[in-house]
Amino acid sequence: MDLSAINPVLLIASLMVAATPLLLAAIGELVVEKAGVLNLGVEGMMIVGAISGFAISVETGSPFLGLIAAIIGGALLSLLFAFLTQFALANQVASGLALTLFGLGLSALMGQSYVGIKPPAMAKLDLPVISDIPVIGPILFSHDPVLYIGIALCAAVWAFLKFSRGGLVLRAVGESHDAAHALGYNVIRVRILAIMFGGACAGLGGAYISLIRVPQWTEGMTAGIGWIALALVVFASWKPWRVLLGAYLFGGINVLQLNLQAAGIAIPVEYLAMSPYLITILVLVIMSADKSRAPASLGRTFHASQ
């Protein structure tokens, strides 16, 4: 066992990379749930985003176009969920589960000819001087742009929900759709926009895995990150900064346990592998002991019948 092989600077830099797909998917789902919709299809939207982004960037040679395609792919798939739940008034839990299963199957079909190919690489931030500062440089200033987008998105969602009129209407719709309807707000429109935002974020998160973190295409490569994102939103009490904290905690312990495995520590691999899930949930459960609660209309079907 040789713990000195673990470089703390690289550890922090790589935990940020490991956390980003989870952060993106969770921040999208947070907005969806704040609007009162429970979309369990995050995993499906992520994997479809992953293959859409992968395929387009391989075909065009541009990672940037790939990311755009992933965003569109995730949002399109979420529109299917929006149609089922908002117009056909289908049950949200069943529709979300179906969406995940459908997304996993669809992505396997789309990805058949892309197995084993290497995608074009995404350029990393490389600022002269600043990126070369020891410790701070590698941690803060030499990542890919999507990682920064993830953090910015978290701040933007927080500010949108807290300060803007649109955010207030979104929270109101999630709190009581009947009251929002009575005041003349278009509940269905707000919810469809929120669902599409959630789909776009999940798609981007999926593409981050297939284009930047791994980077290659394998079937089912999101490996449950979408489910973790769903749990993270709940345990973060629907608060954006806690989602960021939870995502980084999860990413951090995941990277650390991989490093510990590599260093040959005398703990069975199975325990190390389950530790990120256990510790993240434990910490967030303790933090969510305050009085914050779910949006009151979460998961309820709205129909303007009277």
Next chain:
Amino acid sequence: MTAPLLSISGLTKAYPGVVANDNVSFDIGESEVHALLGENGAGKSTLVKMIYGLVKPDSGTMTWKGQPFTPAEPKAARAAGVAMVFQHFSLFDALKVSENVALGMEDPPPMGDLARRIRKVSETYGLPLDPNRTVGDLSAGERQRVEIIRCLLQDPKLLIMDEPTSVLTPQEVDILFKTLNKLKEEGTSILYISHKLEEIRALCDHATILRLGKNVGECVPAETSARDMAEMMVGDTLQTPTRTTEKTGEVVLDVSGLSLEPATPFGTKLKNIHFTVRAGEILGIGGVAGNGQDELLAALSGETLTWKDAVKVNGKEVANLGPNARRRMGILAAPEERLGHAAAPDMSLTENALLTGAIREKLTGKGFVNWSGTTAFAEKIIKDFDVRTPGPHVAARALSGGNLQKFVIGREVLQRPEVLIVNQPTWGVDAAAAAAIRQALLDLAANGAAIVVISQDLDELMEISDRFGALNEGRLSDIRPAAGLTIDEIGLMMGGAHGMEVAQVGEDA
């Protein structure tokens, strides 16, 4: 009289299977308080939703200050100067007062300015309110203030109020009426919907009466007796419930030192409640909604268990027994919420009859259900309590509120309870059905049952109870004989006006 502010002519709206409004016409003048009077289901709510742009009429026209008025959505109605205070508050519990107000405005100012304007308006109209509080923590009266202030900030020409006083204490009603009279003096017209006749006589200049969607008459409330208006509303002569005996027996239900933590975050804690009820006696428990009524019913019915000596029936300690064990001893209850608590909405009336009647009516045996006996029991309830339904196979959800209420009350009454606890027995029920339910409760007491009636309808409690107490923030006031209590005394028992005029209330007490 000058040209009317809003003139409605021939308005009709049909839903599948029911005509909610049939050719309704009336005028509302400037600075007029106009009452819209009718039973539940008379079409009052549909009518005002059409004025507010939530529902489109099938035919008929509205004229606003001489111009055709067809609001496509509430925004358009608000822009014209129509504001509405809803019956079931259209508020968001988890949001702050100022956020709730902002949601009801077209073009809200920044939050800081808005908070200042809320304070100013609330002082001008005598409706104190802190813009930074969370709505979920407010009393019913304070919530209504949020709605009213939201409307006033838009400077409305016509204020629609849908059953505004059903959740208020008498003192809060006085304050509301002062505010409405001040608005009227300033030139605002008010459309006031209610079925409380004395209020309408005190407040309104003119009344339109609806029955089954039709306009059946108009009157000047101050010059018409409450009884005449009630008969126009019901279309029939009213029967007042009568009491047959005045005798009461031994103490049957004895509650002492009952305290209970709430089950939900917005629930109320019960604090050291004491009372006794004798055989043949009806104890009325008043109070504004949300002061511990649901928790008290749960503790008495056995849904919530407490220390076993907190509730005694005929000397036996029962507070640690569940609902079925209590039913076996003759302690029955009918909760307030009809759909989902008192009855399972998607199950048939027969199945619903079985749910609480299985034990006392012996409808199950050796693990099997006696369906023919159950159907007979359900049919007996339908017949004895005049439940209007095609038969016991109909789902509970399909019944109107009043009919389902008659069914759930009848189901308990016919099981010959020794102790019966009911919460809001006539909530949302028309006057004729309410009278029938009250009569059934009086008859049951006359046969020696001990009855606790929890209600927010003070007239009802004064009509049927022998003794009266009020819940306020989970505490029960002293129990006093109901005969001879004045409205002011009752108001003080209910805890006055929730933070308003505290000093004055304190002196009186």
